[in-house]
Amino acid sequence: MRVVAAVARSGAIGERPTGPILVDEWARDSDSLPREPQCCGIAWRARMGWRTAASSAALAALTALFGAGCADSNGPGANPESGGTARESSTGPAMRSTMDDIAERGELRVCSTGDYRPFTYRDANGAWSGIDIDMARDLAAELGVRATIVATxxxxxxxxxxxxxxxxxxxxSVTLKRAKEAFFSDAYVVDGKTPITRCENAARxxxxxxxDRPGVRAVVxxxxxxxKFARERLHRAEIVPHPDNNTIFDEIRSGRADLMITDGAETKWQARRHPELCAVHPDQPFTFSEKAYLLPRGDVVFQQFVNEWLHLRKHDGTYDRIARPWIG
Ligand SMILES: O=C(O)C(=O)C[C@]1(C(=O)O)C=C[C@@H](O)C=C1
Structure with a gap:
């Protein structure tokens, strides 16, 4: 599993970067990231890059709300003593955000499935754990509220x-289907689909x-x-649905299924847990995909905050500390 240190460090907002900047397995980035210009209290991160293109209309609205001074950090309003208008407009009518609802409620409601380690797990007693569960708890603490995990x-x-x-x-996973209905945070992991099977079958x-051959049983x-991947890419192999993702790997171990195609991070975690299972080329998966947090559609204020929090947690050691027990 590779970790995204910064999705795009150059280019204007809305411009697609040449590619994610990656660091190896949970490696710490240096302090050398370029500083972003602060504008009206908001860091207009160039690294937001192309994903933010989806919310460019909302950003434009935010820019209008916070004043034209945002467009030029050297322009009128950049210096509070210059008598510019940006500061005044930033005290204008507030944009209502999920941030306000969370503060009023005293609770961050976190949807999670609890069936996908190392990211989310709900045990038989109902206790939640996982990298993203701890990250969500950290976000709630930063917001000064409790985290409530909502099972989905x-x-x-x-x-x-x-x-x-x-x-x-x-x-x-970031998908365009989901992006039509919601916002995503910046990505925090790059991964992709790869097989996991009993080790004696790894070469097969x-x-x-x-x-994708007759007689091969792929549990899904x-x-x-x-x-989605299995139905699009497997036509001759038998697709064996299994509704419980916490017991699905037992299907392969027992021989009732031959393999599963899933994210590399999960194949590594399960292979460590069950030595008879092997992750097949998890660092050269069949697909490219990214992990991110799903956020309310249109709420640029909350999205900006979550991205700031995520960026800092990826660089202050918090993410590494949370992830290390799960990824070894
Ligand atoms: O749908 C997604 O976003 C996922 O990446 C989740 C998903 C899946 O693809 O089914 C990925 C791996 C786990 O085995 C369980 C769920």
């Missing part, structure tokens, strides 16, 4: 999120051509990007 499923994630949650966390299932959890 991959099939009902989008609907549950829209109705019941402020954020969804737990290995959520390296390519999709090898896997419903509702997420795994199922």
């Amino acid at each position: 499923t991959w099939e009902s994630l989008s609907a549950d999120f829209a109705q019941r949650c402020d954020i969804a966390a737990g290995g959520v 299932f390296r390519t999709l051509e090898q896997i 959890n419903p509702g997420g990007t795994n199922e």
Whole structure:
């Protein structure tokens, strides 16, 4: 699993970067990130880059709300003593945000599935753990509220999120389908789909051509990007649905299924837990995908805050500290 140190450090807002800047396994980045110009109390991060293009209209509205001085940090309003207008307009009518609802409620509602380690897990006693569970708790602490984890499923994630949650966390992949309905935070992990199988079969299932053959049983959890991948890419192999993602790897161990194609991070975690299972080329997966937090559509204020928090936590050691016990 690779970690995104910064999604895009150059280019104007809305401009697609040449590619994510990656660091190896949880490596710490240096302090050498370029400083972003602060504008009207908001860091207009160039690293927000192309993903923010989706919210450019909302950003434009925010810019208008906070004043034209935002456009030029050397322009009128940049210096509070210059008598410019930016400061005045920033005290104008406040833009209502999920941030305000969270503060009033005293609670951050976090949708999570609890079935995808190392990111989210709910044990038999109902206790939650995982990298993204701890990260969500850290976000709640930063907001000065309690975190309430709201159990959801991959099939009902989008609907549950829209109705019941402020954020969804737990290995959520960025997809364009979801991006039509919600915002995403910046990505914090780059991953992709790769096979996991019993080790004696690892050489047999390296390519999709090898896997997609009659007689091969690929077990699949419903509702997420795994199922989408399997249904789009496997036509001759048998797709074996298994509804419980916490017991799905037992299907492979027992021999009832031959393999599963899932995210590299999960194959590594499960292979460490079950030595008879092998992650097949988890660092050269079949696909490119990113993990991010799902956020309310249109709420640029909350999105900006979450991105600032995430950026700092990726660089102050918090993310590494939380992730290390899960990834070794
Ligand atoms: O849908 C997504 O966002 C996911 O990445 C979740 C998903 C999936 O693709 O089904 C990924 C791996 C886990 O095995 C469970 C769920």
